[in-house]
Amino acid sequence: MANVNYPTAVSALILVDVLNDFLAEDGKLAAQIGPMVEKLNLKANLQRLLDGARRGGVKIFFAPHGVNEHSFDDVRYVHPRFQFGLDNKVFWIGSYGADFYPPLKPQGGEVILQHHRMFDSFHGTDLHDQLRANRIEKVIFAGLTSQTCIEGTGRHALEAGYHVTFLVDGVAEFTEKAHRAALEISYPTFGHEAITIDEFLQSIHMSSESVVA
Numbered sequence: 001m002a003n004v005n006y007p008t009a010v011s012a013l014i015l016v017d018v019l020n021d022f023l024a025e026d027g028k029l030a031a032q033i034g035p036m037v038e039k040l041n042l043k044a045n046l047q048r049l050l051d052g053a054r055r056g057g058v059k060i061f062f063a064p065h066g067v068n069e070h071s072f073d074d075v076r077y078v079h080p081r082f083q084f085g086l087d088n089k090v091f092w093i094g095s096y097g098a099d100f101y102p103p104l105k106p107q108g109g110e111v112i113l114q115h116h117r118m119f120d121s122f123h124g125t126d127l128h129d130q131l132r133a134n135r136i137e138k139v140i141f142a143g144l145t146s147q148t149c150i151e152g153t154g155r156h157a158l159e160a161g162y163h164v165t166f167l168v169d170g171v172a173e174f175t176e177k178a179h180r181a182a183l184e185i186s187y188p189t190f191g192h193e194a195i196t197i198d199e200f201l202q203s204i205h206m207s208s209e210s211v212v213a
Contacts, residue, residue, distance in 0.1 A: 004193055005205040006165075008057040012136045016063045016121055016143035016150055018046065018104040021090050021097035023144075028090050028097050033145070033174050040179075042172045046104055049142055049170050049197045054107070056204035059134055062106050063127060063143075063153065065091040066098050066115025082118065091115075119152030127153075128160060138163040140200060142170030146182035155190045165193040167200055 021027040023043060025034075037043065053060055067085060072078045078086070085091060091098045093115060106112055111134075114125040121127055131139070139162045141150050150171050158164045166187040173179035187194035 004165075005203045006058065006138055006140065006200065007205045008059070010135060010137040011140065011204070012059045012061050012131060012134065012138070013049070013053045013140045013142065014061045014063055014121070014127075014153070015046070015050070015104065016141065016153060017065045017091075017145070018062070018101050018143050019064060019091060019097065020099050020101055023101040023104070024096075028088060033172065036172045036174065036176070036179065040169070040172050042170070043101075043103070045169050045197055046142060049167065049201070050104060052197070052201040053204070056201065057206060058140075058204055059111070059136065060106070061111040061113060061127070061130065062100065063113045063121035063125070063149075064098065064100070064115055065117070065149065066093040067091055067117050068093045071117045079118075116149070119148045120156050121149060121153040122156040122160070131162070136162070138165065140165040140167060142167040142197070144172060145178075146171040146173040147178040147186065148173075151182050151186045151190070154187070158190050164191045165195060165200065166191045167197050168194050169196050 021029050022033055024030060072082060072086065089095065100106065111130050113127050113130060116123060116125050139157050141154050143150060154164050154166060168183050173182065
């Protein structure tokens with residue numbers, strides 16, 4: 001790991017899609033992604049991450065997926081994965097499946113972003129505005145899924161000029177192949193850092209000033 005630190009004044013943990021349809025036992029995608037979630041011990045890892053970030057004073061943003069019957073009215077060519085979501089009302093706004101998984105739900109003062117409809121949590125949401133309002137320079141990503149929403153949002157963050165960190169044990173995918181592709185190829189390409197949760201937590205630095213490693 002590079003000698004990098006995360007000053008609390010300018011760093012934000014962004015948890016993507018920690019929702020019931022992924023993580024609850026009766027979620028609509030639980031049967032498909034559950035084996036990898038269990039294999040990677042993701043739920044416990046994310047709980048440790050969230051607890052540690054809160055203790056460390058890092059700002060926490062929640063980026064939830066959410067759609068309804070009009071989410072793709074302006075999209076002529078809806079991707080099959082998103083069409084599946086529409087047909088099966090996955091992450092349907094207002095439903096149980098689109099709610100935050102209870103052990104990982106936001107607490108008071110934490111930022112809940114507008115719903116994103118595709119992989120990129122910036123597109124069509126207030127993520128960039130919220131980061132700017134909070135004077136964030138460094139973004140740290142965890143959640144679901146490794147190769148889609150985490151990777152897609154991280155790519156956008158890099159293009160937008162943020163310092164990007166991917167937490168390699170804080171993500172999961174539907175398949176081992178997709179997960180490894182994200183960790184081994186995409187994260188080193190699009191992130192300044194690809195580190196473990198513990199490495200991140202140990203690098204939190206209490207500060208009121210902007211510091212760039």
